[in-house]
């Protein structure tokens with residue numbers, strides 16, 4: 727089912743506002759009904775605000791950089807990156823494209839130097855449309871589904887060159903299959919990637935949480 731918020735019918739959607747450090751406000755539409763991708767998850771807020779931290783922004787890190795976001799959902803992370811000057815492609819399944827396009831449209835005024843487009847990318851499928859390799863791959867709360875572990879790892883391996891930095895933000899969950907899914911994902915990924923965990927002091931001082939982790943992952947040189 728495609729997630730299409732009806733702007734005329736406010737019972738169909740609700741808006742989440744995320745204030746940037748420069749005072750501008752991202753306005754992100756979420757749907758009242760739909761799959762997991764149609765709302766903004768906490769990990770997406772933590773990652774979005776991390777992109778604004780001084781370590782990136784004082785050196786104009788994002789300007790002109792090619793960024794690919796996986797499992798973008800509402801698109802908040804990619805929209806934040808584009809508003810900071812990056813050239814971003816947000817991706818998700820076909821059903822999420824109308825919501826992504828709507829959120830891009832609603833926030834287009836904040837994207838002056840960068841750019842942003844939405845495309846379908848299903849993990850495990852062909853990635854030729856997304857090459858050459860991006861400078862950064864962003865992912866928020868994408869490690870939650872047993873069947874996705876292998877395809878997601880394969881997609882990351884195909885998309886990441888040794889100089890690509892994957893910024894992976896995820897909420898550590900302790901119930902159900904989540905711990906096992908997480909364990910398997912990192913076991914598979916660490917065969918080919920090195921990982922650095924970003925301590926709380928290097929995250930946004932307000933938007934961080936002990937159970938939400940940010941990792942920088944880089945392809946190991948053989």
Ligand SMILES: C[S@@+](CC[C@H](N)C(=O)[O-])C[C@H]1O[C@@H](n2cnc3c(N)ncnc32)[C@H](O)[C@@H]1O
Pocket residue numbers: 761762763764765766767768769770796797798799800801817818819822847848849865866867868870871874877
């Ligand atoms: C928990 S949501 C997180 C959404 C968004 N990143 C956030 O944090 O707000 C997981 C996202 O992964 C997407 N997803 C799940 N399986 C996928 C697959 N096989 N290929 C591409 N995207 C997928 C879902 O559609 C959803 O948008």
